[in-house]
Amino acid sequence: xxxxxxxxxxxxxxxxxxxxxxxxxxxxxxxxxxxxxxxxxxxxxxxxxxxxxxxxxxxxxxxxxxxxxxxxxxxxxxxxxxxxxxxxxxxxxxxxxxxxxxxxxxxxxxxxxxxxxxxxxxxxxxxxxxxxxxxxxxxxxxxxxxxxxxxxxxxxxxxxxxxxxxxxxxxxxxxxxxxxxxxxxxxxxxxxxxxxxxxxxxxxxxxxxxxxxxxxxxxxxxxxxxxxxxxxxxxxxxxxxxxxxxxxxxxxxxxxxxxxxxxxxxxxxxxxxxxxxxxxxxxxxxxxxxxxxxxxxxxxxxxxxxxxxxxxxxxxxxxxxxxxxxxxxxxxxxxxxxxxxxxxxxxxxxxxxxxxxxxxxxxxxxxxxxxxxxxxxxxxxxxxxxxxxxxxxxxxxxxxxxxxxxxxxxxxxxxxxxxxxxxxxxxxxxxxxxxxxxxxxxxxxxxxxxxxxxxxxxxxxxxxxxxxxxxxxxxxxxxxxxxxxxxxxxxxxxxxxxxxxxxxxxxxxxxxxxxxxxxxxxxxxxxxxxxxxxxxxxxxxxxxxxxxxxxxxxxxxxxxxxxxxxxxxxxxxxxxxxxxxxxxxxxxxxxxxxxxxxxxxxxxxxxxxxxxxxxxxxxxxxxxxxxxxxxxxxxxxxxxxxxxxxxxxxxxxxxxxxxxxxxxxxxxxxxxxxxxxxxxxxxxxxxxxxxxxxxxxxxxxxx
Numbered sequence: 113x114x115x116x117x118x119x120x121x122x123x124x125x126x127x128x129x130x131x132x133x134x135x136x137x138x139x140x141x142x143x144x145x146x147x148x149x150x151x152x153x154x155x156x157x158x159x160x161x162x163x164x165x166x167x168x169x170x171x172x173x174x175x176x177x178x179x180x181x182x183x184x185x186x187x188x189x190x191x192x193x194x195x196x197x198x199x200x201x202x203x204x205x206x207x208x209x210x211x212x213x214x215x216x217x218x219x220x221x222x223x224x225x226x227x228x229x230x231x232x233x234x235x236x237x238x239x240x241x242x243x244x245x246x247x248x249x250x251x252x253x254x255x256x257x258x259x260x261x262x263x264x265x266x267x268x269x270x271x272x273x274x275x276x277x278x279x280x281x282x283x284x285x286x287x288x289x290x291x292x293x294x295x296x297x298x299x300x301x302x303x304x305x306x307x308x309x310x311x312x313x314x315x316x317x318x319x320x321x322x323x324x325x326x327x328x329x330x331x332x333x334x335x336x337x338x339x340x341x342x343x344x345x346x347x348x349x350x351x352x353x354x355x356x357x358x359x360x361x362x363x364x365x366x367x368x369x370x371x372x373x374x375x376x377x378x379x380x381x382x383x384x385x386x387x388x389x390x391x392x393x394x395x396x397x398x399x400x401x402x403x404x405x406x407x408x409x410x411x412x413x414x415x416x417x418x419x420x421x422x423x424x425x426x427x428x429x430x431x432x433x434x435x436x437x438x439x440x441x442x443x444x445x446x447x448x449x450x451x452x453x454x455x456x457x458x459x460x461x462x463x464x465x466x467x468x469x470x471x472x473x474x475x476x477x478x479x480x481x482x483x484x485x486x487x488x489x490x491x492x493x494x495x496x497x498x499x500x501x502x503x504x505x506x507x508x509x510x511x512x513x514x515x516x517x518x519x520x521x522x523x524x525x526x527x528x529x530x531x532x533x534x535x536x537x538x539x540x541x542x543x544x545x546x547x548x549x550x551x552x553x554x555x556x557x558x559x560x561x562x563x564x565x566x567x568x569x570x571x572x573x574x575x576x577x578x579x580x581x582x583x584x585x586x587x588x589x590x591x592x593x594x595x596x597x598x599x600x601x602x603x604x605x606x607x608x609x610x611x612x613x614x615x616x617x618x619x620x621x622x623x624x625x626x627x628x629x630x631x632x633x634x635x636x637x638x639x640x641x642x643x644x645x646x647x648x649x650x651x652x653x654x655x656x657x658x659x660x661x662x663x664x665x666x667x668x669x670x671x672x673x674x675x676x677x678x679x680x681x682x683x684x685x686x687x688x689x690x691x692x693x694x695x696x697x698x699x700x701x702x703x704x705x706x707x708x709x710x711x712x713x714x715x716x717x718x719x720x721x722x723x724x725x726x727x728x729x730x731x732x733x734x735x736x737x738x739x740x741x742x743x744x745x746x747x748x749x750x751x752x753x754x755x756x757x758x759x760x761x762x763x764x765x766x767x768x769x770x771x772x773x774x775x776x777x778x779x780x781x782x783x784x785x786x787x788x789x790x791x792x793x794x795x796x797x798x799x800x801x802x803x804x805x806x807x808x809x810x811x812x813x814x815x
Contacts, residue, residue: 161294161297163331171195174324207541211543224335240252291520302443390534472590532600615665645697648697666680696792718758744803
């Protein structure tokens with residue numbers, strides 16, 4: 113054999129798509145160090161949660177006043193329960209509503225609206241009075257519902273914004289820090305109640321109005337700063353498809369030059385996955401985050417809002433005292449629990465959530481809560497008779513481990529496990545489930561306390577906590593140390609398209625170039641035969657390197673085995689097509705073909721058309737992601753038709769060859785080439801078999 117010609121370097125055609133630029137931008141964001149912007153965002157977002165906790169839980173200080181204050185109309189247990197739960201029911205609606213709006217219109221445009229609603233609700237609550245035949249309490253219920261509507265919106269927005277701005281290493285700590293501001297809100301509520309009751313012991317009407325009005329102060333102070341926050345880069349990339357703006361934002365936030373060098377533009381294709389796709393693909397995950405939050409809030413909110421009930425039952429607050437003294441004692445009790453249990457629990461979670469992981473903290477927290485509530489229920493009478501202090505210590509333990517575990521993790525995890533397009537919606541639904549549990553607990557459990565006693569109620573809370581422990585053990589994923597796009601997977605098809613479409617498109621473009629070179633070789637074998645064969649061999653080597661890079665990326669990313677299998681199969685089958693093309697060109701050199709052959713030219717045309725349709729199918733995966741499968745279906749049908757045509761052609765040519773040709777060497781050469789060309793079409797059909805599997809798997813969400 114003649115010496116092999118020098119290898120010609122042929123680069124694989126690549127598509128410098130927005131997806132590739134997005135990966136550069138996200139890599140810069142994920143690997144950045146914690147900057148002053150992150151700390152500023154913690155304060156801006158955290159002040160919302162400071163207000164949230166204050167507004168939601170300060171009602172525990174107001175209820176005893178309204179229950180005993182003449183002329184308020186708080187005469188029925190139903191009205192007391194309704195007032196306790198009103199803001200929580202409002203939060204349920206607000207979490208779903210604002211979560212959806214944040215995904216549709218952007219985080220920035222909606223963020224300041226939630227605080228504005230909270231300000232109106234807090235001021236309206238403080239100014240409540242009888243109106244149109246309704247007594248003061250029922251008017252207050254309506255204002256508290258509006259207040260809760262704004263509070264609810266703050267949950268998905270703050271969590272999503274902080275999560276999408278964070279780096280991988282400290283994301284849990286940053287998101288948890290926002291949530292931990294709740295602890296200071298709880299503490300402030302007790303302190304404001306303490307100060308006002310001391311300042312105005314004989315004017316309880318002024319006390320409860322002042323306590324409620326103060327909730328508008330931190331919200332008012334934060335609205336302006338929220339309007340100045342930039343849109344999150346992840347929303348700009350995944351939903352707005354404004355790569356250039358995202359690059360500019362990340363460059364400004366991280367201070368790196370890498371993102372500034374990305375010359376992205378707004379994508380002409382705005383991928384919008386149907387909402388039903390989210391529910392189908394993320395149903396099990398949504399059940400896990402929603403169920404755990406629901407169970408946690410039953411225990412957590414009953415304990416916080418009805419602390420006065422618990423403290424009164426165990427004798428911490430002496431019955432028969434003047435109302436202002438009762439409120440003073442309750443405020444002192446709440447301050448002690450907040451200082452020694454609630455606030456430390458939040459910040460212990462902040463310190464350890466990235467080191468121990470979300471799943472571990474959630475399981476531990478639910479477990480200790482279940483044990484503590486069970487202990488209090490079983491030994492209730494013995495503890496009250498022997499050691500009230502020990503009872504309070506165990507009771508405070510439930511607060512510490514609730515905040516150290518599930519109260520923090522149920523907030524953090526939903527901000528990570530859902531794709532960007534539905535992150536606000538997923539978090540909002542999960543949070544709404546939690547607040548529904550809280551509303552149910554605050555509305556019905558006080559009645560249960562009255563009918564069955566506190567020990568039985570504590571046992572219910574123990575059962576709820578144990579169920580949360582079991583569900584967490586079964587379905588809670590670990591998200592620490594992983595990029596949001598890997599955690600959420602943006603559903604399997606989305607991950608395949610966004611992370612690997614560039615590789616696959618480049619690979620199939622190389623194969624198309626190889627098919628064209630082969631056609632030119634078979635059209636006119638004597639012309640530049642050695643050059644064309646060398647080019648095909650170089651393309652085949654480049655394709656091998658591209659496939660190797662695909663497998664390197666597959667092994668370096670955390671993803672479902674199905675994605676790994678699908679991407680690997682597509683890359684391998686496309687590479688097999690190129691191997692087939694190279695084998696034909698090598699045989700042309702070995703057999704020293706110097707004459708044009710019409711049958712070979714016909715086969716070459718079929719191969720070029722087949723490879724072209726494979727490329728159409730690879731690009732049609734993007735359309736499948738958008739809910740359109742017609743283009744992919746047409747590519748599958750066309751490749752199948754061409755493969756059948758190649759089969760028929762092979763049968764005809766072999767029959768003609770053996771009937772007409774007299775030269776056995778010529779017969780063997782042509783038979784080998786015909787069969788190798790037909791095998792190339794078989795390999796193209798192998799690729800479309802993977803397309804067909806994807807169609808079957810996703811057709812229910814894309815038709």
